[in-house]
Amino acid sequence: MLKKITLISLLWTASIWAGQTIVQGSGTVSHYSVQRAASSISVDGHLDEYAWERATQINQFERILNNYDAVEWPTHAxxxxxxxxFYFAFTCADEDMWAIYDQEDDKLWEEEVVEVFIDPxxxxxxxxxxxxxxxxxxVDLLIYSVEPEFRSSVDWDIEGLKTAVQTYGTVNDNSDRDLGWSVEIAIPWSAMAEDITGGQRPTPGTNWRLNLYRIERKAGRQAKMRINEMNEAAQSTRQAIDDLWEHSDAQPGERSALSPQHQNTLAELEAALQALSNANEQYSEETEYNTWSETFQRGFHHPARFGVVNFAP
Known part of the structure; x- marks a missing residue:
């Protein structure tokens, strides 16, 4: 525990955020007052501008989906x-920073990320x-709806988006212990005008709804690479199962009508799919899903539980 506290202290010191005010949840969702930047901001991931030093810090993210309240690797924002x-900053304590996907709009939600959801x-x-x-x-997406069905577009882009990351340690090297990483984001109001805000920009006193998330994958890069390999193999496995039933005299599901050889083959194929399912379950169990405004069992896409931010003068 002492070593972990030391790691966190060093990371926050590097980001000059120590000793700021904790923002507590107010009412049914979390609240935050967004201050106007007191100085210009260069999006480089260092978070060392005077404006960031003056901004109120969120010191508590809540764990959701599994092992509630057991946050091992803290996030500040x-x-x-x-x-x-609209600027966002995160610092993330992390002893093993890693990533596999490296292309824009890859499935980053399967790995380690910070996330911003804005639904004004x-x-x-x-x-x-x-x-x-x-x-x-x-990866940036436009979420058209959550209910009655989830509809989204990954082809939508935040035009003019600026992001930067600073890492304190070595990414994709689990032979050492990292401190963590910091993220700086600038989303232009103009990029949200047509699809998100209807052309409106906030003015002092305006309230918006949004949420902040962090996914920390403790299983590590090797575990995810193995799952990706198993996922690729699963495509041919499922096809082999379909072919087996199609070329047998038995109706799908009538295992006893299959020949002993086909029964053995089917059992082997199904065991491979079960191994993938088990690996995914273990990977998820070793994941911290953390959020600023707690969404409980509903997961990330639960706008009714998004926090309230008020734009200060």
Whole structure:
């Protein structure tokens, strides 16, 4: 425990965020006052501007989906705004930073990321999702709706988006112990005008709904690489199962009508799929899903539980 506290202290000192005010949840969801930037901001991931030093810090993210309240690797965050951008900053304690996906709009949610969801009116329609990995790889999506069906577009882009990451340690090297990583994000108001805000920009006193997330995958890079390999093999496995039933005289599901040889083959194929299922379950169990405004068992896409931010003068 002492070593972990030391790691966290060093990381926060590097990001000059120690000793700031804790923002507590207020009412049914978390609340935050977004201050106007007191100085210009260069998006480089260092978070060393005067504006960030003055911004109120969120010191508590809550764990959701599994092992509630057992946050092992803390996340801190801040927000700012000015006439051109909505700014976000994260610092993430992490002893093993890693990433596999390195292309824009890859499935980053399967790995380690920080995430920003912005739904200004909180209606669960036409809201923004942005994810950034430790290698500064980005995926941005437009979520059209959550209910009655989930609809989204990964082809949608945040035009003019700026992101930067600083790492304190070595990414993709589990032979050492890292301190963690910091992320800086600037989302232009203009990029949200058409699809997210209806052309409106916040003014002092405006309230918006949004949430912040962090996914920490403790199973590590090798575990995810193995799952990816198993997923690729599973495609041919499922096809082999379909072919087996198609070329047998038995009806699908009538295992006893299969020949002994086909029964053995089917059992082997199904065992391979079960191994993949078990690996995915273990990978998820070793994951910390953390959020600023707690969404409980509903997961990330639960706009009714998004926090409230108020834009200060």
């Amino acid at each position: 801040k927000m700012l705004w000015d006439d051109e951008y 009116d909180g209606d669960g329609r036409n809201y923004l999702e942005l994810e950034v990995s430790p290698t500064n790889t980005v």
